[in-house]
Amino acid sequence: MRLVFAGTPEFAARALEALIAAGHDIPLVLTQPDRPAGRGMKLRMSPVKEVALAHGLAVAQPDSLKTAEARQAIVEAAPEVMVVAAYGLILPQAALDIPRLGCVNIHASLLPRWRGAAPIQRAIEAGDAETGITLMQMDKGLDTGAMLSRHPLPIAPDDNAASLHDKLAALGAAAIVQLLPDLAAARATPQDDGQACYAAKIGKDEARLDWTRSAAILERRIRAFNPFPGANALLDDEAIKIWQARPVAGRGQPGEVLAVTPQGITVACGEGALDLTEIQKAGGKRLPVAAFLAGHPVSAGQRLN
Numbered sequence: 001m002r003l004v005f006a007g008t009p010e011f012a013a014r015a016l017e018a019l020i021a022a023g024h025d026i027p028l029v030l031t032q033p034d035r036p037a038g039r040g041m042k043l044r045m046s047p048v049k050e051v052a053l054a055h056g057l058a059v060a061q062p063d064s065l066k067t068a069e070a071r072q073a074i075v076e077a078a079p080e081v082m083v084v085a086a087y088g089l090i091l092p093q094a095a096l097d098i099p100r101l102g103c104v105n106i107h108a109s110l111l112p113r114w115r116g117a118a119p120i121q122r123a124i125e126a127g128d129a130e131t132g133i134t135l136m137q138m139d140k141g142l143d144t145g146a147m148l149s150r151h152p153l154p155i156a157p158d159d160n161a162a163s164l165h166d167k168l169a170a171l172g173a174a175a176i177v178q179l180l181p182d183l184a185a186a187r188a189t190p191q192d193d194g195q196a197c198y199a200a201k202i203g204k205d206e207a208r209l210d211w212t213r214s215a216a217i218l219e220r221r222i223r224a225f226n227p228f229p230g231a232n233a234l235l236d237d238e239a240i241k242i243w244q245a246r247p248v249a250g251r252g253q254p255g256e257v258l259a260v261t262p263q264g265i266t267v268a269c270g271e272g273a274l275d276l277t278e279i280q281k282a283g284g285k286r287l288p289v290a291a292f293l294a295g296h297p298v299s300a301g302q303r304l305n
Contacts, residue, residue, distance in 0.1 A: 001180050004079040004099070005048075006030035011169045012085035013047035015106055018173035019083065020055050024180065028077040032088050033061045065095045074098050081183060083176060084138060093140050101183055103138040106172040108165075110134060110150055112196035115143035120168060121161050122199040125224035127216075130154050131164070133172045135179055137188050144196075146188035151175050160226040204229045211254035211304060215247040215272035230280075234305045235298070243286050244278035255304045262290040265298055 002025040005016050012031075019026065029052040037044040045053075052059045062070040071094060074082070079099045084091065085106040096103050109119035111134040116122075123131040132152040136145040151171055155164060179186065207229040209218055222231040222245050230241040233255075250258050250266055250273025259266040264275030279292045 001025065001183070002027065002078065002080050003180075004028045004030065004074055004077050004082045005052075005085075006082060006087040006089075006091075007048045007085040008032045008046045008088045009086050010047045011108065011165060011172070012087070012106075013051045014169040015083065015085045015173045015176055016048055016051050018177050019180075020051075020057075022177045022180075026057055027079070028073055029057050029059050030074075030087065030089075031059060031061055033063060062089075065089060066092055068094070071095050071098065081180070083180075085172065085176075091138065096138055096140070104148065104176070104179070104183070105136050105138045105143070105145065106176055107134045107136060107143055108168045108172065109199065110152060111136060111143060111147055112191040112193065114199040115196055116199035117201040119199040120164050121202050121224040123155060124159060124161060124164065125220050127220055128155055131168070133168060133175050135175055136191075144191060144193070146190050148183075148186045148188055149175060149179055158223075160223040162227050202229060207232050209233045209242065209304075211267065212270040215269040215274045218269055218274055219245050219247050236302060239282045241280040241282075241286075242276050242278070243280060245274045245276045248273050248275045253303075257298060257300050257302045257304070259300055260293065260298050262293065264289055265293075267304055 005019065005026055007016060008031050029048060031046045031048040034043040034045050036042065049059055060073045065071055074095060075098055081101040082099045082103040084103055091103060109123060110132040114122050130152050132150060134150050135148045137148060139145040153167060153171055207225055209231050222242055225231045226243055232239060232241045248266060250268055252258050252268030254268055254270050256268045257265060258268055258273060264277050267274050267276060277289050278286055279289060280286045281296060
């Protein structure tokens with residue numbers, strides 16, 4: 001098919017690579033403008049732009065698609081369909097109307113559950129047993145369009161946001177390649193708005209662990225916030241990030257260190273306890289707990305806040 005692709009992060013780049021490999025004609029790729037990143041805050045192109053340029057595809061990086069001038073490149077590309085994946089810009093109705101077969105979005109949840117910006121993290125945080133990919137016909141709402149296909153994926157007990165992202169990126173890439181040849185005949189199913197919930201963008205202010213919560217809840221938050229923003233706490237007023245932990249039996253004042261072994265630092269929670277197994281000191285490296293303890297001794301009775 002002749003298509004325009006719109007996306008920005010690695011999740012979208014995987015889909016673009018699959019569409020290129022499948023032989024689709026892609027006269028235009030849309031992605032977000034280059035942004036400052038890294039310690040030197042140098043301008044960095046998006047993963048989607050890197051893939052597009054590596055394959056000699058034309059790239060446009062508008063700040064918005066609200067004006068006719070900004071949409072002109074899409075009009076000139078004359079696509080049958082636009083494929084959208086984590087683009088990061090709102091597509092106005094005038095943009096949605098350009099492709100003959102509309103715009104298809106690759107969304108990383110089983111809609112209508114987890115509409116919004118952070119479906120992968122919110123599914124882990126909520127303790128969902130499964131998530132998946134939904135391909136939907138885009139409309140002017142936020143992930144409200146009719147569903148073209150749904151592809152479930154179990155959430156493993158040790159999945160974090162990074163590992164689940166990679167699984168879903170591969171699943172989304174395969175799903176869109178499978179759908180496109182039959183898109184014109186595909187039947188769209190409206191979403192049940194009564195079953196919808198919203199996956200709000202992850203904020204750094206959510207990353208501080210509240211030790212009055214249960215160990216099960218905190219363990220899910222640690223996985224959901226790995227790699228960004230990283231769950232954190234204060235150990236005797238020193239900031240640490242906690243990357244891996246496991247719920248264990250234990251009772252004490254929330255935040256109290258109950259035991260310290262090379263296998264884990266056991267911390268009391270509102271219900272149960274957590275064994276912290278991978279920790280990072282501010283400015284340091286992520287370390288298994290035994291290596292962390294070698295340079296940062298911790299004793300039972302200390303407190304995490």
